[in-house]
Amino acid sequence: MNARNSAYNFQNVTNGTEAELLRLQEQALMGWDKEYRTLKQFGLEDGMKVLEVGAGPGFVTGQLLDHLPHSEITALDIDDALLEEAKHRLRHIPESRIKFTHASAYETGLPDHYYDFVVARLIFLHLHNPLQAAAEIRRVLKPGGKLVIIDIDDGVFGAIEPEIEVIPSIIKKLVQQQASRGGNRNIGRSLPRLLSSSGYTDIDMDAIIQHSDLHGLAGFKRQFDINRFTGFLNKGIITENEYDELKQSYENFDRSPDAHAMMLFFMACGTKPL
Template identity: 60%
Template sequence: MKERHSTYHVQHASIGIEAEVNRLKTQAQMGWEKEFRNLQWYGLQDGMKVLEVACGPGFMTEKLVENLPNSQITAIDIDQGLLDRAKGRLEHVPAKRVQFVQASAYQMDLPENEFDFAIARLLFLHLHDPLQAAQEIMRVLKPGGKLVIIDIDDGIFGAIEPEMEILPLILKKIAESQAANGGNRHIGRSLPRLLASAGYQHIDMDAVIQHSDFQGIDGFKQQFDSERFAGFHQRGTISSIEFEQLKRSYETFSTDESACAMMVFLMACGTKPKSKVLTEG
């Protein structure tokens, strides 16, 4: 997802675009089983018209297509390069089942009252104006339709063993830098209020846990690879000393045969009112 009013640009990934896309693939696959279970609990059903906002290279889109064989999936992203990757991945799927649209989360150019269910995964932490995006998603939902936001909060990001002691300080500095650029790595705690401010009703929230004892350690090694933080070092967000400490901590973590890791992802759901009266932003 590349957005003019967003803090994420795949082209800026320190590890390179191909490695970043592979990381996104692993991340999506690690969380899918539990996230899909919760999506169903929130009301996602086969046969619904589903909107995926900020689909990126299409790894979650692929899972939705596989698990909702009678649904129509519309996947949007502002980054044409990522959309092209998603299209290539799903070129075998008939157009009547999946549609890709280059569009902004703030202005999707899609019909009003069109979708039964919308999903935005790891989008809102990057947005400069999350309220506008939530309201735009509401516009295209049918009355009674639902939005589920899947996102993070660095305050409860998870745990690593052996502990990377420098990591909390680095995450704090990155969160401050992202906030200065318009993002919010603590968005998770604000999701219920965000949905309420946008006019959603029947708001609920839950958490899903990824743990290396279930998903394996390799995916977590990708997430915490010190090279992912090289760009923050180059831009001065973290010092050379801190970056060297991180590299040493990561080396210890990645080579420890007994290492384990856990990450927390938050899911918040809101329902579009069945009346026509919506909250103004």
């Protein structure tokens, strides 16, 4: 999504686009096995027509292609740079299996009643109008088709040891900053209500736990990389004292032989009525 429609802009990330791509890759793949297991429980099957909304650089798209060899996958994103990354990464996939769509989640331009299953991973927290996006996705779903939203809630984001004491106050400020830009970093708790308000039925919800003892520390270290917070300091969102404390705490975390971390992601599923 671009700045007018979303609180996320890949070109403006403060940690640099290469580091951001690595972060997104770790974020996508760390808990993929659990996410895929839950997607299957929600009804995802090989052979379905699947739409991925907010596909970004195509890390999850690649996993869907690998796990669903007889499915047609559409990867949709409004960010040209990210979509080009996805096209390059998946250039070996035949056009009969993968389609790339440069469009907004609010106006996909896709046909009515076409898809069996839609995956929207870590995009709804960035949307100015999530109800409009959910309604647009419902339009392109077949009757009986399903939307699964995978997202976060910073109110219950997880845990980290050694504890970074400044994290709660920084998270609170990031939540406020995201809200001022039209996003919602606490959207996880609202997903069932969002789906219901958008006309979906048979709503269900689950949580995915990513733990460094199970998935390795590398991905967690990228999430807390101090370079990601430099922009917040420069914009006055966090104070210099908070930044310095975060930097010192991160260095302690990075060096500690006992370091471990846990993050929560939420998955909510709704069905388009017959």
